[in-house]
Amino acid sequence: MNELVRMISDDGTLYALCVNSTEMVKDAQNIHSLSKVCSAALGRLITGASMMGVLLKGKDDTLTLKMSGNGPASPIVAVANSDGFVKGYVGDAHVNIPLNSFGKLDVSGAVGKEGNLTVIKDLGLKEPYAAQIPFVSGEVAEDITAYYYISEQTPTVCGLGVLVNPEDEQVLLAGGFLIQLLPTADDDTITKVENGLKGVKSVTSFLSDGLTPEEICKKILPEFNLELLDRTNVEYKCDCSTEKVTNALIAAGKDGLLEMAEDPQTEAVCHFCNKRYVFTREQILALIKECI
Ligand SMILES: [Zn+2]
Structure with a gap:
């Protein structure tokens, strides 16, 4: 405390x-x-x-x-x-x-x-x-x-x-x-x-x-x-979430996502708490339609 x-x-x-x-x-x-x-x-x-x-x-x-x-x-x-x-x-x-x-x-x-x-x-x-x-x-x-x-x-x-x-x-x-x-x-x-x-x-x-x-x-x-x-x-508290990491990935844009989709898995690690978020190729490809 x-x-x-x-x-x-x-x-x-x-x-x-x-x-x-x-x-x-x-x-x-x-x-x-x-x-x-x-x-x-x-x-x-x-x-x-x-x-x-x-x-x-x-x-x-x-x-x-x-x-x-x-x-x-x-x-x-x-x-x-x-x-x-x-x-x-x-x-x-x-x-x-x-x-x-x-x-x-x-x-x-x-x-x-x-x-x-x-x-x-x-x-x-x-x-x-x-x-x-x-x-x-x-x-x-x-x-x-x-x-x-x-x-x-x-x-x-x-x-x-x-x-x-x-x-x-x-x-x-x-x-x-x-x-x-x-x-x-x-x-x-x-x-x-x-x-x-x-x-x-x-x-x-x-x-x-x-x-x-x-x-x-x-x-x-x-x-x-x-x-x-x-x-x-x-207290020390990280507020990262799948939703926030997903939004950060979408911000990488269509080209960025296509590059990530070359790998079977994409891993994102939170700088603040070291929590790992893993996305499959299918999940990454599905994000492309969210890009404006
Ligand atoms: Zn975090």
């Missing part, structure tokens, strides 16, 4: 979100057989995406985060819906590189120190909203913070953490927080947020102390009175 909370300060100056995403990141590691550093990279991205998803307004809105960089694991992709449910994948899930100079998993070394973060929001309009910013660090949290500042002009602080057992390489803990200033925030609000952040070591250290997401928000922002807006359960 992954708990995500959304809180607001009683003076109306900021929102605070926090999630314990341990199970979600464990599921991602199991589905994709992620290496240590890829568990940290994708784990951070899906944790961030989950909170960003909850900030979407419409029920059917979705959000895609794609980090394409010059590292060997690139790209990493996460998709979230407005319930905070996520799915994701890594270009090369098995990349192993040495720890960075701080003795930590080298996420930017795996994804890239240079690259772009693309944020796509499908809000049910004719065209999805898309924005792209260059990496600040390639460490994920700073890049998400910069996205909000540059593209949405919303001062935001994002913290993300994934703790991996160095012995058996299994994910132990994962979580994140997102603080967003509201238009009523002033210099005093910023000072109080900065004071609070000085005392923050990492999200995972709070989690290993047994703190709940609600308690973590209060710990990070001790100078604010925070009120709970909602508490939800989020």
